[in-house]
Amino acid sequence: MTKISEAFQKGKAFIPFITCGDPDLETTGRIVREMSKNGADIIELGIPFSDPTAEGPVIQAANIRALNGGITTDTIFDFVRDLRKDISTPLVFMTYANVVYSYGTERFVSRCAEIGINGIILPDVPFEEKAEFSSACEASGVNFISLIAPTSENRIAIIAREAKGFIYLVSSLGVTGTRSEIKTDLRSIIRIIRDNTNIPCAIGFGISTPEQAKKMAEIADGVIVGSAIVKLAAQYGTDASNPIGEYIATMKKSVLITE
């Protein structure tokens, strides 16, 4: 069992996301520590990309703020190495294929392993293209996280069978961002996933309120929240760690109530 799968052993998992370097890495460091303290089971760290095509306006803007601050893949590696001195929560990088490919996929992944990154999520790498990334990940003991979408249909089973760490189930069509309602028949998708793998399944995209999180936790093993947190980061800037910590505590509670 990997460190990521273990994170789901304590009950329903809450998985927050934050863009590294928004607005600077000192702030991100405080935010990650607050997330960890307030019950985050896995933390998704976004490495900013100039053109994050799977993101809605909130996370797009965070990517631009971070890049304008001069952040690079290397400064983020140094930051994570430092973070690992006192943070044991599983950490997962979320970025785009070109950030990894241009760094040299094997070099990128072995650096990840070296500094204590447990998994990688690349939203622009579907099942058909994963081999060039997942083989490097497997060699380094880093989980390459697979995504399943509402349109996956006959692809669900085969993606699930080869999935590692956890499955990232995309709740609805469209790019990231908060939604007032999620209408996808997620139960049916999760049923097929369960028939094909034992690894946990977390739902993300569009979740912002404790009520939504609770509903999702009832049917899945974990809940992923990004845009709602990044909104707080945008609103509070360098003072965002406390409001985000409070938000994480509320969300984690709502996820656990479903036990």
Next chain:
Amino acid sequence: MAERAIPVFESIESVSKGRFGIHGGQYIPEVLMHAVIELEEAYQHFKDDPAFTTELEDLLTNYAGRPSLLYYAAKMTRDLGGAKVYLKREDLNHTGAHKINNVLGQVLLAKYMGKTRVIAETGAGQHGVATATVAALMDMECEIFMGKEDTERQALNVYRMELLGAKVHPVTSGTQALKDAVNATMGEWTRRLSDTHYVIGSAVGPHPFPTIVRDFQSVIGREVKQQLLKIEGRLPDVLLACVGGGSNAIGLFSDFVDDPEVRLIGCEAAGRGLHTNQNAATMTLGKAGIFHGMKSYFCQDEYGQIAPVYSISAGLDYPGVGPEHALLRDSRRAEYVAVTDDEAVDAFEYLARTEGIIPAIESAHAVAHARKLAPSLDKNQVMVICLSGRGDKDVAAIARCRGGQINE
């Protein structure tokens, strides 16, 4: 426990499709995979379907005005004193550019697939206008995404699209230019897939788009081959075309790739110069990367952040290039050269005065390189330049560039 039908999917393999050497592929969010697979299956089915091919042929002939002329530029030939220069007149097509070839094919395909809505990105507005035109013809709902800066620079084209019944969305993210319009259109496609086809405007994007766009544009090269055989009784020595994403170039080249004696030259935008950071010279300065659904060459920094590119030509102002061109470069089957704004503007004026033809500023990049190359060739050699579009859209910008002020 109740028995559940567990579907078996042997057809899905962990094998990348749509490769051109190491380039191409399908680097897109999982949510879009269903749509590109559906598109590929539909294309494979309809591309040889007699009803589809007959209807497309009819549209190309009677609506777009094909075949386009292969014009012998006698004055230019005399003036340059080298190879015989022919111009493939894609500028004479309906809507004034080669874009219509691809759009007629894709929108017709979308209609055969039962789609009722098309979306597209546009830079200067040429592809947007072509898409809006064909959508009007085929009774499709149409929405165009265009960088906000481009909507201001090309206000006339925005009005043209609206006149044709399309809704134009100004894109405010990123650099507010072509690449951001592509990002926004892809985002919109992930939001609404079932009734919508994304009409990509160039030979770029995830498989099957580079192949589909090439196939629909390959009519250019097929006609050139036939026309030249009739006039000169031989193959050309050199083919020249401008390259942004590369659709007119791949359309011209594809029928000649297996004729090794024919030199293929793509002309990309060097903008204000290769030594400045204001250019779009993907082949000359870019490196291999993954973006907009494909592996290919991209202008990017050392950490893979896509560079903000620049060219006087909105159609060449793109940080990437189609994956088949990337392979043609790797295999050295084609050459790629960079042409500056100044050279292109000179060529724009040159062709206007020499032949009485105002080329699109994109196509003027190819004309500019032809002016350099033709004198070094023999008089019995033949060169064909793809005049991908007409220059009416550029007149005001060129006037401004020369210090004049014209209201569009």
